[in-house]
């Protein structure tokens with residue numbers, strides 16, 4: 603298959619650059635503590651300096667994989683599938699989510715919202731990034747808003763994002779891992795003073811699991 607033929611299949615959602623997939627515990631946000639199968643799709647141009655999956659940024663480093671195969675494998679492990687990245691909305695998620703839902707699986711996404719929403723989701727976790735702000739369709743449909751707190755200015759950013767997301771979204775503040783000692787006490791105080799927010803921690807990192 604030539605490069606352009608492969609790109610055409612990716613553009614149609616028939617193939618996706620698959621970085622890794624694994625069965626684990628969702629560590630963060632609303633569904634933390636629950637088992638789920640993670641599909642990590644390569645490709646992201648948002649460029650967060652503290653990103654902990656920088657190896658996902660270049661799509662071409664991740665093998666184009668048939669969507670059918672990804673779905674068949676995922677269905678063996680869990681009734682809940684979390685699609686993450688990278689930035690999964692770089693790609694058209696319609697076919698992947700249709701095929702997962704045809705298997706009666708619950709389908710969740712972790713996204714920065716930097717690209718318009720595609721696909722059909724049971725749960726949308728929006729984690730907006732200053733470098734490339736979310737598109738309106740993701741603000742309108744997100745079930746949770748999870749803002750990463752790397753410095754004090756991020757509290758202001760979090761409030762700006764809370765104004766933009768739909769009213770039903772559940773609001774979380776999560777310390778960026780390398781700044782957790784410094785930021786977690788500030789988040790605790792902030793949530794007590796502003797109880798519309800909840801604390802989210804990267805519990806999978808404390809548990810030392812993927």
Ligand code: SF4
Nearest residue numbers: 646648649650653688
């Ligand atoms: S959006 Fe996510 S994957 Fe992309 S650079 Fe930021 S943290 Fe990394």
